[in-house]
Amino acid sequence: MNxxxxxxxxxxxxxxxxxxxxxxxxxxxxxFIGEDPIQAVRLLLVGSLGSSxxxxxxxxxxxxxxxxxxxxxxxxxAGLFNIGGEGQAALGxxxxxxxxxAFDWPHWTLALPFAILGACLFGAAWAFIPGYLQAKRxxxxxxxxxxxxxxxxALVVYLLxxxxxxxxxxxxxxxxxxxGTHLPFMHEILGVFGVAISKTPLxxxxxLALVGAFLTWLLIWRSRLxxxxxxxxxxxxxxxxxGIDPVRVTIIAMVLSGAMAGMMALNVVMGFQHRLVLDYVxxxxxxxxxxxxxxxxxxxxVVIAAIxxxxxxxxxxxxxxxxxxxxxxxxxxxxxxxxxxxxxxxxLVRFPMERLFVKSGTRTG
Amino acid sequence: MQNQAGRIDSALAIELVGISKSFGPVQANxxxxxxxxxxxxxxIVGENGAGxxxxxxxxxxxxQADSGEIRINGQRTEIPDSLAAISAGIGMVHQHxxxxxxxxxxxxxxxxxxxxxxxxxxxxxxxxxxxxxxxxYELRVDPDAVVSELSVGAQQRVxxxxxxxxxxxxxxxxxxxGVLTPAEADHLFRILEHLKSEGKTIILITHKLxxxxxxxxxxxxxxxxxxxxxxxxxxxxxxxxxxxxxxRRVLLRVEKTPAxxxxxxxxxxxxxxxxxxGVERLRSVSLNVREGEIxxxxxxxxxxxxxxxxxxxxxxxxxxxxxxxxGQDLDLSKITNANQRRKLGIAHVPEDRHRxxxxxxxxxxxxxxxxxxxxxxxxxxxxxxxxxEMRNDAVGKIERFDIRPPDTNLKSANFSGGNQQKIVLARExxxxxxxxxxxxxxxxxxxxAIEFIHQQIVTLRDRxxxxxxxxxxxxxxxxxxxRIIVMFDGRVxxxxxxxxxxxxxxxxxxxxxxxxxxxxx
Numbered sequence: 021m022n023x024x025x026x027x028x029x030x031x032x033x034x035x036x037x038x039x040x041x042x043x044x045x046x047x048x049x050x051x052f053i054g055e056d057p058i059q060a061v062r063l064l065l066v067g068s069l070g071s072s073x074x075x076x077x078x079x080x081x082x083x084x085x086x087x088x089x090x091x092x093x094x095x096x097x098a099g100l101f102n103i104g105g106e107g108q109a110a111l112g113x114x115x116x117x118x119x120x121x122a123f124d125w126p127h128w129t130l131a132l133p134f135a136i137l138g139a140c141l142f143g144a145a146w147a148f149i150p151g152y153l154q155a156k157r158x159x160x161x162x163x164x165x166x167x168x169x170x171x172x173x174a175l176v177v178y179l180l181x182x183x184x185x186x187x188x189x190x191x192x193x194x195x196x197x198x199x200g201t202h203l204p205f206m207h208e209i210l211g212v213f214g215v216a217i218s219k220t221p222l223x224x225x226x227x228l229a230l231v232g233a234f235l236t237w238l239l240i241w242r243s244r245l246x247x248x249x250x251x252x253x254x255x256x257x258x259x260x261x262x263g264i265d266p267v268r269v270t271i272i273a274m275v276l277s278g279a280m281a282g283m284m285a286l287n288v289v290m291g292f293q294h295r296l297v298l299d300y301v302x303x304x305x306x307x308x309x310x311x312x313x314x315x316x317x318x319x320x321x322v323v324i325a326a327i328x329x330x331x332x333x334x335x336x337x338x339x340x341x342x343x344x345x346x347x348x349x350x351x352x353x354x355x356x357x358x359x360x361x362x363x364x365x366x367x368l369v370r371f372p373m374e375r376l377f378v379k380s381g382t383r384t385g
Numbered sequence: 386m387q388n389q390a391g392r393i394d395s396a397l398a399i400e401l402v403g404i405s406k407s408f409g410p411v412q413a414n415x416x417x418x419x420x421x422x423x424x425x426x427x428x429i430v431g432e433n434g435a436g437x438x439x440x441x442x443x444x445x446x447x448x449q450a451d452s453g454e455i456r457i458n459g460q461r462t463e464i465p466d467s468l469a470a471i472s473a474g475i476g477m478v479h480q481h482x483x484x485x486x487x488x489x490x491x492x493x494x495x496x497x498x499x500x501x502x503x504x505x506x507x508x509x510x511x512x513x514x515x516x517x518x519x520x521x522y523e524l525r526v527d528p529d530a531v532v533s534e535l536s537v538g539a540q541q542r543v544x545x546x547x548x549x550x551x552x553x554x555x556x557x558x559x560x561x562x563g564v565l566t567p568a569e570a571d572h573l574f575r576i577l578e579h580l581k582s583e584g585k586t587i588i589l590i591t592h593k594l595x596x597x598x599x600x601x602x603x604x605x606x607x608x609x610x611x612x613x614x615x616x617x618x619x620x621x622x623x624x625x626x627x628x629x630x631x632x633r634r635v636l637l638r639v640e641k642t643p644a645x646x647x648x649x650x651x652x653x654x655x656x657x658x659x660x661x662x663g664v665e666r667l668r669s670v671s672l673n674v675r676e677g678e679i680x681x682x683x684x685x686x687x688x689x690x691x692x693x694x695x696x697x698x699x700x701x702x703x704x705x706x707x708x709x710x711x712g713q714d715l716d717l718s719k720i721t722n723a724n725q726r727r728k729l730g731i732a733h734v735p736e737d738r739h740r741x742x743x744x745x746x747x748x749x750x751x752x753x754x755x756x757x758x759x760x761x762x763x764x765x766x767x768x769x770x771x772x773x774e775m776r777n778d779a780v781g782k783i784e785r786f787d788i789r790p791p792d793t794n795l796k797s798a799n800f801s802g803g804n805q806q807k808i809v810l811a812r813e814x815x816x817x818x819x820x821x822x823x824x825x826x827x828x829x830x831x832x833x834a835i836e837f838i839h840q841q842i843v844t845l846r847d848r849x850x851x852x853x854x855x856x857x858x859x860x861x862x863x864x865x866x867x868r869i870i871v872m873f874d875g876r877v878x879x880x881x882x883x884x885x886x887x888x889x890x891x892x893x894x895x896x897x898x899x900x901x902x903x904x905x906x
Binding site: 238242243244245247248250251254255257258260261262263264265266 | 698700720721722723724725727733735737740741742743744745746747751755756758759763764768769770772
């Protein structure tokens with residue numbers, strides 16, 4: 021994407037410096053409320069990576085973010101900024117839930133393919149409408165996808181309260197899924213091989229996320245569709261010249277993006293909660309935007325960035341627990357700072373870096 | 386700063402002395418001298434990219450000249466920004482209007498010239514001033530109308546009023562008639578005459594020779610960043626201007642034998658295209674090209690050649706007319722017909738390789754298959770592409786077309802213009818088309834590559850293929866074409882055999898005048 025900088029600077033150094041800056045500012049905030057920032061960082065890291073329990077939670081969160089991050093990345097390559105991951109994931113949850121509730125599934129291996137189909141179809145359908153409106157009517161994708169987040173949330177509330185709720189129950193959530201739909205937990209999988217780890221929500225979906233990352237890579241850089249998507253993303257007149265139908269590719273890119281966002285339901289709904297609860301997405305769709313930005317819209321980058329955000333989520337929760345002065349809201353501030361520095365203020369570091377590296381003549385090509 | 390008291394009386398409202406300006410390696414203006422006499426309409430003509438707009442941007446303070454000086458009313462004046470230009474009495478009407486669409490005319494006029502934080506006094510003052518201007522110059526616009534609801538012509542009058550409200554003495558108009566209907570253009574010229582009679586000086590930038598002949602007193606011709614000549618309009622002719630604009634490039638000689646035209650390969654009948662602003666870009670254009678023949682389409686840029694090429698290539702929609710290829714009617718109703726054309730054997734080298742012909746961040750091997758990426762030979766199954774096959778293909782093209790550096794992984798943006806064009810040509814010519822549509826094959830290409838590119842086109846013709854060549858370089862058209870069609874104002878203004886015509890005659894046709902008084906075939 022950038023010719024002026026060596027690849028390692030673009031892909032590794034800049035995100036790292038952004039991250040350090042974010043932590044420095046976050047550290048100032050911690051100092052400001054009278055806590056020791058070094059101790060805070062230690063707690064954050066130990067809480068997220070210091071035990072198999074912490075790591076399990078960290079990777080569980082990361083799995084969710086990989087799906088939503090890939091969703092943003094796929095659309096981005098076609099020149100579309102899909103910020104509707106939140107709504108698409110919410111609908112994906114409905115899709116997966118309907119599949120799980122439809123039968124008394126005998127075994128998860130039978131339920132899984134259909135649940136994937138359901139989650140993808142519903143997520144894709146929710147992205148199809150903004151994609152169609154963008155391609156055919158020129159309605160801006162950013163506006164429509166964000167509106168569809170709200171419509172999607174309202175739709176899910178309606179369904180949970182009026183259709184899917186257990187009769188007589190006060191809680192806006194579905195009944196528990198049958199045993200035969202529960203994806204195996206990682207501690208169960210590893211237990212088979214005699215490896216004992218703490219019980220955490222981390223489940224089979226983590227592997228699905230890696231498969232998703234690989235498929236995304238195949239799609240973007242190895243497939244004809246990906247070639248056409250990237251051409252369209254770089255220049256629409258060129259795409260038209262090459263016989264690529266912008267309407268078709270725009271819609272397909274959005275559908276694939278929405279399907280990927282919907283996949284997160286497998287991790288949370290089918291893998292852990294085993295029922296659909298209100299607001300189960302919990303902002304993961306938006307975190308996906310930061311993950312994709314930080315991961316440079318490359319599947320490998322997305323996986324790494326997703327793990328980082330997993331650390332922030334899990335470590336942050338531990339930190340709030342161990343340092344009473346640092347409230348839950350404080351953690352959100354720290355997470356927001358990371359998003360701010362890695363996403364919004366990206367050029368803050370990029371421009372000085374370009375000056376530094378381009379002047380010193382590192383470029384050879 | 387304007388010095389009212391010390392104003393030196395001079396016959397020249399503006400004098401540019403030795404202005405040079407370059408952007409990186411591109412010299413946009415080279416040692417320009419331009420005298421503009423007070424109270425006259427002074428035309429500046431030149432092709433796109435001749436440096437007209439850069440020169441005017443320097444005069445209006447958008448750019449700083451690298452060297453040279455600007456004299457206004459005989460006084461050396463520094464113009465660091467457009468505010469300085471305004472206070473020196475210069476007003477500018479841009480090609481694309483600088484109006485706030487939801488504001489009223491009055492609000493637009495005072496914008497940036499408010500007297501204080503409260504708008505009411507400024508608006509009241511502007512209203513009475515506007516009335517005076519309207520009476521004085523026949524510039525009638527409803528001051529309370531919202532700009533977005535005005536016609537294009539009326540919006541342009543608002544732009545002129547804006548300049549006059551700021552008390553300009555010198556008015557620059559950049560391609561003012563590009564967006565106007567003929568009636569609106571006539572109205573504009575009446576206004577300009579009026580302004581002139583009131584002592585204003587007007588600079589009119591255009592590439593339409595008819596307008597120059599109709600309204601200007603003097604005319605300066607620019608070509609490739611240089612000022613060629615300043616002439617008195619009444620002592621020149623459109624054909625002389627056309628010749629000066631296009632110029633003759635040194636020695637463009639292409640080795641070629643006489644054509645052996647075969648049967649008609651591609652035929653267009655009565656093509657009409659009306660763009661989304663309602664302007665007729667093509668007016669009943671008919672032409673045909675035969676196998677083993679190069680048909681050149683000449684004309685000053687913007688007379689419909691680009692649209693014609695895009696309709697033939699299947700990426701623009703024609704409102705009416707037909708295109709027949711080997712007896713088969715082509716679909717002209719969609720912009721997504723490029724694939725259909727390629728499958729039939731109609732290849733296209735687009736005029737703009739940066740916007741259309743290449744995906745600039747793509748590597749060579751990705752661009753050498755661009756548009757042909759759906760071919761079975763690049764398939765690896767399951768919707769994947771065979772990178773190995775694409776790379777092999779690129780290596781061959783790089784070698785045969787001498788693309789430098791011979792690097793399949795270099796991004797296209799990092800090649801020179803000539804080598805970028807070779808990538809496009811290699812791709813299109815090696816697709817072995819029956820018809821090749823070529824737009825501006827050597828624009829921005831260095832001399833060495835020009836010769837190579839011309840040779841490739843002639844070789845293709847000698848293999849019995851039909852070629853339609855669009856170029857604004859008259860000498861390129863003459864050197865390559867066997868038959869020449871000249872376009873003017875969306876119409877075919879004439880058709881000649883290359884061997885039986887000369888620049889003079891083509892120049893006249895480019896200005897819309899057919900010396901034989903006959904419509905083109």
